[in-house]
Amino acid sequence: MLRFIVLTNPLNTSTFLYLCYMRKFALAIHGGAGTILRSSMTAEKEMAYKKALEDAMIAGEGLLVKGGRSMDAIEAAIRSLENNPLFNAGKGAVFTNEGKHEMDASIMNGKDLMAGAVAGVQNIKNPISLARAVMEKSEHVFMAGLGAQEFAKKINAEFMPDDYFFVQQRYDQLQEAKKEDKMILDHTDKEKKFGTVGAVAIDQHGNLAAGTSTGGMTNKKHGRVGDTPVIGSGTYANNKTCAISCTGHGEFFLRAVVAYDISCLIEYKGLSLKKACDIVVMDKLVKIGGEGGLIALDAKGNIELPFNSEGMYRASKKEGEDLFIGIYKD
């Protein structure tokens, strides 16, 4: 699309008129996949989830529509989901076996393949922003545990007290999980849910970005790392191919290197985004027992939201088109 852009040079206040080829932006988010059935959902709960997804979309879209960067848009969308207790990330993170909240996140910039990730961080309000700080303010890509905590202090990340993360329903889930002595992938009312949030976007400059954030598994033993903080498995972005954010049973997503697999099927085998997603989510993952889904967006702005579970909280929007919000399979 040909657009006119008026740029003001702050140094001499002169105004330039540019003619630029700008792409249509697109944004997609997810709030986790799993056994999300219409039959076990109340109208009130459904409304709350849809509102939360819409809020996150608005946060990201608001930046993209003004020509903002995809990195900023996905961070804003994920922060919105992290700040909402409905999702298993940030404020709504599930309880570990020790009654703590251990969170993981990762982010990747498709323009330069820069990436950042954190695993096992506690009391961080927005793990996605900490992952971005690892990318931008450290010489590392991946930081874990106490070291990541110390880094967070050094860069003045926003910390919150334990009670900020206390959600009664999550606490009840922990008690139930402990009673059964099993680890639960963020379940509600006997549902099995893979609680993760994520976003992918392409901005008007044609740059892709992806990010993912999670509170892990209820009653999980201290130290388990899933696919969320792993570049290539839970998150991947490359302007040449696509941006991917996953949600599902992390162990299978790690073994299948899911996010990069989709990128490789596009780059090396010449598949469409849709075909690549179908193969990885509906065939390869199913064969090894890997339940879950992902959101995907390619360099042409195509969006795919595949999942092999009963449902996935998801939303997407292409510039000039209507907002889509989905929860169930049908």
Place this chain on the structure above:
Amino acid sequence: MLRFIVLTNPLNTSTFLYLCYMRKFALAIHGGAGTILRSSMTAEKEMAYKKALEDAMIAGEGLLVKGGRSMDAIEAAIRSLENNPLFNAGKGAVFTNEGKHEMDASIMNGKDLMAGAVAGVQNIKNPISLARAVMEKSEHVFMAGLGAQEFAKKINAEFMPDDYFFVQQRYDQLQEAKKEDKMILDHTDKEKKFGTVGAVAIDQHGNLAAGTSTGGMTNKKHGRVGDTPVIGSGTYANNKTCAISCTGHGEFFLRAVVAYDISCLIEYKGLSLKKACDIVVMDKLVKIGGEGGLIALDAKGNIELPFNSEGMYRASKKEGEDLFIGIYKD
């Protein structure tokens, strides 16, 4: 190759004669890459490295020659390298900023794509065996920090006191690194080395396996995770394609998802192992500034040992052929 195998059934002591198609086994190992120059090496040091590599090869080959599994062979070879203070893994792990030893390792079975990994573990004699235990004795793939430590205690992993890991040269490296206030990728005598050990193998049953283990970076800040424990980046194995173990500047290997990239180039683009290694190590990694190398072995038993640094401690052997040991580029 057609071989006669005599199997004794322990239950009824009867003896069977089997005719089986058995493949030729092959094994390759590395002990890290970096600025390893002939000019800065003494004959004595060179001998010590070659002996250490040979010992590790013998440990792995001894199992493969008897029809043992590639998983067992790579674990044995890596344990031998971990037990040798010359290499930055296990006993020879470098000091962190806090004067500790934080080690990472991962292992993958090409037959069933099962995998295990640990990050940031302390006082573990053989991190590679702990990674294998995560794979075989937990429901997880990846465990980090104190949680991985607790898991190690639960499965009775071998712990060693701090002084087992004390190597004077490593301690001197830390003091020098602290003086310069920089993190050093395992350097010796002004050399820059990416200290990691790893092994890849194919056994007579045609099964591939790969494993990697490291002590990280001298003076590294607590919590940095490199590519070594990341399935897809530092380690990957798949009977359909290849087995890979990497050594290099981990941040670049993470961003490039190096190990799985080679597998995808073979599977999706139909490239040979050699061509795939050339593209990833000598072109893609070089372009983003990622120094290092890897060892690779495909399902046909081909071996590649590419590196873009000055040298890489490496050894390989195909059944019926001579042992190869290399250090420098030429």
